[in-house]
Amino acid sequence: MTVLVFGGSGQIGHYLLPMLAARDEPVVALSRAPRAPIAGVEWLSGQLPWVPAIDGISAIFSFGPLQPFADWLAGAHLPHAPRVIATSSMSADSKRDSEVPAERELAQMLRDGEQTLVAACARHGSDWTVLRPTLIYGAGLDKSLTPIARRAMRLRVFPLPAGGGLRQPVHAQDLALAALAALDTAAAAMKILPIGGGECLPLGEMFARVRRSLPVDTLPLPIPAWSLRLARRGVARLRGPLGRMETDLVADNAQMTDLLGVHPRPFRPDADCWT
Template sequence: MREGLETVFVTGATSTIGSLLMPMLRERGVPAVSLGRKRPSGPAGDAWHFLDLADKAADVPPVEADALIHTASLWLLPGWLEKFHARGVRRVIAFSSTSRFTKLASASPYELEVVNKLIAAEEHLAAECERLGMAWTIFRPTLIYGGAGGDRNVADIARLVRRFGFFPRFGQALGRRQPVHARDLALACMQSLDAPASFNKAYNLSGGETLAYVDMVRRIFETLGRKPVFIPVPIWAFRLAVRLARLHPRFSHLTADMALRMQADLVFDHQDATRDFGYRPGRFDPAYLTTLH
């Protein structure tokens, strides 16, 4: 990271990734200003300005910065890059998702809408940054877990295990996964912030371990001190269970396609990120789940 780096804007500072990124910036002595609708807790809240990215008529607060790390939803960013440019931003790091590839054939209208929004936002970011002379980097993580923002993948599985003591399994659930800790993603921001090799590129950021879906769930059971119990469930029953679960706001994002994807390999290579800025994620370690309720 170059000496003399000015202020970094962080959107989504209370998110799973952002909650870990802000302390890293502070520890490295990089001034950071969080922008969002909710003030972060702790020291991160001392340099916070209200900004609702959904309000396209609003403007960026009158603070100067030369970099933006956008950890909020990528589709909120279109319409804002020129405004950030006016505040001095010349470097942009933003998060998309490998879902733009893995859910292209989803039968869920909700998932297809998310995929289309991600693709459109990625294209807009690259084109707009190039027009404005801003160096951009897009990160597409695999299955994110960890952090204080509350991931909706591993933590959801843990909640189900705690409540019912078993996990519904469709088929053998041997599709491979690469869970990536939010800490590794926050560190990727730090590593790439001033790494020219990462400028104007998009990276798939997977975790450091590849394991079958069923083994990922088994490790969650073991972390919680529970004996792994899997209940085979036919697809019609899984669809019914999802429909009922979606009645609760916490599980409104669930879809029946999740069962079918238990059989699919969702695996991505991250060697280009290792080469360009030293990305080296750790193995799947869901120990943080013991602190969740």
């Protein structure tokens, strides 16, 4: 039997693939481009919805866009009712009532993808678990904190915006551990589980810790609240992110921890997180 991984070249797959390779089952990961070899992992060329025929799939992990994966799953031939573990996002809730139409559409798309996945698994007779992470970091592959860190290292200036909302960054390795635990935990089946990091901290402190983790000195550049309000009114694409700076974006880890036994680490980044 075979474990199939979508999104294996991303930040969660970066940590999960070696863990899977250490187990007994063969591991196949799908990629659009050639990837560096990983012992115990076979890379196949493909891209949703075009997936090569793979026999004997016992489990499927998906860490990429949810709706395309769920659409493929709905039409795939999977006679062995594989266990399905997929990531969604806390944005399914946090952006539900955003003032920005595109963000509301994203939240709806995530929820629709979750429901498509649930229906597809029911058709296959497959158990499923969906993880809804908060802000992900750790492998230098995210599109949130890593671009900020790299820009600051290049310019030697680190913007520190005002904002009191709480954040709960979750390390990609902890997500990989949770996904692997879900594979082995029957009680986690048929559940959507929020997952955040092991620490909630104010937005300003999160950015300050990123700055302190950098391998180069940077000039702190405080951005006052009034300038953020101006930017929010004047720049349409910033209205959503700036509008949430005073909002708590956190997850309740209780159910995930009780079921999976995973205790995400507090936010203590180092320079390796951004490279």
